Amino acid sequence: MRKQVIAGNWKMNKTHKEAESFINEVKGKVPSKENVESVVCAPFPFLQKLVEETKDSDVEIGAQNMYFEENGAFTGEVSPVMLKELGVTYVVLGHSERRDVFGETDETVNKKVHAAFDHDLTPIVCVGESLEQRESDETMNHIESQITKAVEGLTDDQVKQLIIAYEPIWAIGTGRTASSEQANEVCTHIRKVVGKLSGDEAAEAVRIQYGGSVKPANVDELLSQSDIDGALVGGASLEADSFLKLVEAGKHE
Numbered sequence: 001m002r003k004q005v006i007a008g009n010w011k012m013n014k015t016h017k018e019a020e021s022f023i024n025e026v027k028g029k030v031p032s033k034e035n036v037e038s039v040v041c042a043p044f045p046f047l048q049k050l051v052e053e054t055k056d057s058d059v060e061i062g063a064q065n066m067y068f069e070e071n072g073a074f075t076g077e078v079s080p081v082m083l084k085e086l087g088v089t090y091v092v093l094g095h096s097e098r099r100d101v102f103g104e105t106d107e108t109v110n111k112k113v114h115a116a117f118d119h120d121l122t123p124i125v126c127v128g129e130s131l132e133q134r135e136s137d138e139t140m141n142h143i144e145s146q147i148t149k150a151v152e153g154l155t156d157d158q159v160k161q162l163i164i165a166y167e168p169i170w171a172i173g174t175g176r177t178a179s180s181e182q183a184n185e186v187c188t189h190i191r192k193v194v195g196k197l198s199g200d201e202a203a204e205a206v207r208i209q210y211g212g213s214v215k216p217a218n219v220d221e222l223l224s225q226s227d228i229d230g231a232l233v234g235g236a237s238l239e240a241d242s243f244l245k246l247v248e249a250g251k252h253e
């Protein structure tokens with residue numbers, strides 16, 4: 001059975017003080033990491049403190065982006081070496097906000113995925129269609145193309161360790177969640193695409209999250225779907241109580 005991975009993506013939110021009080025509130029209360037992976041993806045300035053605070057806990061800390069080079073003249077960027085040195089273990093790559101607002105492409109996402117594996121960071125690779133693409137029936141082709149480009153050049157073993165987050169853009173921060181059937185239909189398609197590219201074992205092992213207005217009220221139904229192995233959560237991951245309900249829902253005994 002694939003272990004569920006519930007990741008909060010704080011995006012550009014919280015003060016240092018708020019981040020610290022959140023982590024102190026949740027760190028002793030999340031379920032054991034044997035049963036569910038509970039991840040907090042925080043802004044860069046908070047990462048060091050959060051890693052220190054969660055050292056002996058079941059909470060893992062992730063970044064929301066990184067550059068693919070190890071060092072050099074790349075003003076404003078953060079490298080995988082820096083994240084690894086801090087003790088960060090996950091990194092969100094290719095979020096639709098990075099693609100839409102900051103011009104990230106499938107090619108840069110692919111380079112970042114390679115860089116993450118080179119530095120022993122677990123990539124959470126985001127894919128998803130716009131409302132226009134859904135309405136013109138292009139969802140499945142678009143997702144297949146994003147996945148194909150994201151995993152190009154990876155070994156089958158690396159693909160097994162990948163986390164893919166399916167986030168329909170029209171459901172992000174809008175309160176409009178994909179129905180659990182709609183979400184699962186695309187996650188099943190993602191697993192098939194992975195199988196075609198990297199073989200059955202990789203398809204069986206790869207974990208696929210759903211993201212887009214996930215909250216305590218809908219998480220159980222989403223996680224009960226056959227091909228959904230977790231959630232990538234924005235708004236509802238910002239409050240400690242709500243985050244704890246989400247990770248509790250992901251628990252397998």
Ligand SMILES: O=C[C@H](O)COP(=O)(O)O
Binds near residue numbers: 009174212233236
């Ligand atoms: O990374 C998280 C997603 O963008 C979902 O955000 P949301 O839960 O606020 O809709």
